[in-house]
Amino acid sequence: MSPDDLLGRAAAVAAGGPVEGSTSSGADVRVGVDLGTANCVLVVLSDERPVWVGSAGSGALRDGVVVDFAKATTTIRRLKNRAEEDLGLELRTAATAYPPCIPENDAKACTYVCETAGFDDVALVDEVSAAGRTLEVSDGVVVDVGGGSTGVGVFRGGELTALDDRAGGGHHLDLMLAGALDLPLEDAEPYKRAHPDEAFPILVPGLQRIAENVRALTVGHEDLPLHIAGGALMIAGAEKVLAKYLDRTVVTYPHALLITPLGIARSAERTPR
Numbered sequence: 001m002s003p004d005d006l007l008g009r010a011a012a013v014a015a016g017g018p019v020e021g022s023t024s025s026g027a028d029v030r031v032g033v034d035l036g037t038a039n040c041v042l043v044v045l046s047d048e049r050p051v052w053v054g055s056a057g058s059g060a061l062r063d064g065v066v067v068d069f070a071k072a073t074t075t076i077r078r079l080k081n082r083a084e085e086d087l088g089l090e091l092r093t094a095a096t097a098y099p100p101c102i103p104e105n106d107a108k109a110c111t112y113v114c115e116t117a118g119f120d121d122v123a124l125v126d127e128v129s130a131a132g133r134t135l136e137v138s139d140g141v142v143v144d145v146g147g148g149s150t151g152v153g154v155f156r157g158g159e160l161t162a163l164d165d166r167a168g169g170g171h172h173l174d175l176m177l178a179g180a181l182d183l184p185l186e187d188a189e190p191y192k193r194a195h196p197d198e199a200f201p202i203l204v205p206g207l208q209r210i211a212e213n214v215r216a217l218t219v220g221h222e223d224l225p226l227h228i229a230g231g232a233l234m235i236a237g238a239e240k241v242l243a244k245y246l247d248r249t250v251v252t253y254p255h256a257l258l259i260t261p262l263g264i265a266r267s268a269e270r271t272p273r
């Protein structure tokens with residue numbers, strides 16, 4: 001299944017559309033848990049096909065790091081319970097992910113959240129490698145710009161050769177918008193989505209700052225195209241700002257918010273039913 005096809009199916013499942021997959025006995029079920037700064041997402045794959053996708057804002061993470069353990073756990077437990085009820089099966093194993101380059105203990109916190117939420121066996125991967133698993137990039141740079149952080153992974157010959165991360169994402173764009181329009185911060189996010197044409201010119205310097213971070217994180221790899229994951233660059237025109245600032249090819253995907261969660265699920269152990 002191509003990345004666009006996989007992402008389209010996942011988006012349809014997330015929107016409550018028909019599920020073309022089975023969780024009947026013999027199917028391989030895999031679960032991914034993305035603990036994001038803006039969104040926590042739980043994905044269930046059955047034989048590679050998305051059969052359940054749910055998300056919730058938790059307010060329990062900052063710049064990709066768990067800052068409220070109890071809130072994060074409650075959010076994941078609720079998503080897990082909903083998935084189990086809808087699918088009529090118990091989900092015991094999962095994979096989860098951390099932003100690259102955070103301290104080891106912060107990364108382990110992601111595992112503990114999932115274990116406390118009720119998973120017995122939790123694999124831990126970094127978010128950028130996970131995004132790379134969805135996009136199946138052989139030679140290119142995978143850039144995951146989420147709510148709080150920008151992660152960058154360099155792939156050559158199908159191998160991940162460099163990995164780095166910086167704070168900066170959609171939340172920082174919201175701060176700029178709130179400041180420029182004199183809006184409360186919580187109103188900046190819905191404004192950005194409802195009025196992209198008005199928001200875009202205000203956000204160009206913030207998008208250039210994200211581009212500058214990507215430049216600094218990919219020195220020596222300027223020959224490779226950029227593949228964009230995460231929600232922060234979903235505002236129309238963002239990819240053109242990056243392409244112009246960096247003078248590089250920028251590849252975008254539909255439903256970019258789901259790239260990392262799907263890749264995390266692909267990183268999980270297969271559990272035959």
Ligand SMILES: Nc1ncnc2c1ncn2[C@@H]1O[C@H](COP(=O)(O)OP(=O)(O)OP(=O)(O)O)[C@@H](O)[C@H]1O
Nearest residue numbers: 036037038039064146147148149170230231232235
């Ligand atoms: N349609 C849209 N237009 C502009 N921005 C959007 C849109 N949809 C989502 N976003 C932005 O995407 C961000 C969330 O992206 P994503 O879900 O990838 O982040 P996350 O995984 O929660 O964060 P992180 O990976 O940094 O911990 C939010 O900051 C939000 O403003």
Ligand SMILES: [Mg+2]
Nearest residue numbers: 036146230260
């Ligand atoms: Mg993310």
